[in-house]
Amino acid sequence: MLLDWHYSWNVVDAAAGLLGWLVVLGLVIRQRHKQETERPIWKILLVTLACYLSVSFKIHLFGQIVNVAILPLGLWVAYLFLRNRTWPDYRKFAWIGFTANYLFLVLALLAGFIYGFLYDRNDPSTYLAHLEKAKLVAIHPSARQAAFEKELFTSSLAEIKASDMSGTLDWYRESQLEDGSQYQQERFPYALLGAESRWGSGLHASIYLESDGKGLLLATKDRYYYYRSEKLMLRLEERE
């Protein structure tokens, strides 16, 4: 989990994670005050953290993938280490640690709902929120001279419609096969680089524009999106 924060970082998950750990810390401190023998706080936190580790499995729940803890692995290890000597003093903290798994499960589900409410994955403007640094690049020799104009692009983006992608194999054949109508022409010969998605969304898409200047293809790590516009999205040089 530590490894993948750099791409999936989104502000809702981060807030939920922070909230979760604050709650755990609060519970630990409250429990410590309740008990008669106050053990050193670092040992208590260590036991709590160790007991957070568990054998878990992933399931799809409400369109999300969540971890469900089943075996309190960390708790058993902590018990073996402490045995009878000080176990009674740490028992409660150990269970706080293990139960934290379910707290995080609930928070993750909640965060998922809030995220879906704040950010719409199907809306192209989620991926194209900041166009200040956007730059159009021709990625194929079939691209005509074209210029990216922010105002023109933004106004057409507002009226864009999700479009059918079931013909991707035909697109491929048209360009790839010698008798294809678009032989050696690329359907999406432009890439739009440097556009940024909405702050905190943690999303990223590679953005391609269609040769007629009216189509938008977004490639994200989960899936592709295709949109068509009535108006031109680019300033295209006329074909002679």
Next chain:
Amino acid sequence: MRGRRLIIGVILILAAAVIVFFRTYDGKPGPLPNVDEIIAELNEYDAEADAAVVLNKVKLTEQQVFIPFVSSQGIHGMGFLKWEKRKWSVARVDMSGRPEVRVTNHSDPSGRYVVWNNNPLEKVKEFRFYLIRDRNAGMSHGEYYYVPRVQMEMLVNVTEHPYGAMPFPDEWAAIMREDEKLGQASSANIMDNIFSQSYSQPSTIDVGYYPVYANDAPQPGSSSKSGDKDTEFVMIMNEKDLERPQNE
């Protein structure tokens, strides 16, 4: 007793840390060795190099230098020096002189150079370098996908530049970075991949080149290459590997 043991332990750990530090510490790059020293080092690294003339010393980064050279037999080769562990040393010698990509920074595509040292006897007029990603389409996990073809060109006049090191154009680096962002996302966590429906980029980006020979050029000879961890091979392309759209 316990205190003394602790002190000895700390001293041992510190000593080990100092030794490790000085064995791996690179330090600030010193001045480049002179031509004679470079020739001696190249020949010592690879006895077949037989370097006689150093054509140039091309700095790729502060720590990495490209040395196009000619052997006493007239073979055009490439040497690469690297500042490591407080000295300049040879990282690799290539005796083909054929184009390849030198990676100076593995985490950033813009730290890449196309390098070559062409033998004028081969009569190459021009190298056309290409950034290529194949078109791809289909369905994965119930979703349609379409990967546009990338074919970007960079021309080098070999008559004027018989050897050289060209940094990747910004646009190439940007396209590669885009590709990495999508690729990374699905390979960062293998366990996640087994369970989730993450989608992996089905096409890879390659660099290729197409040599344009003069009319009186001899039959090009074959050559083989072996690289180190900083080498990326550049494939030789045919006319039919390239798309030449007809203007309507």
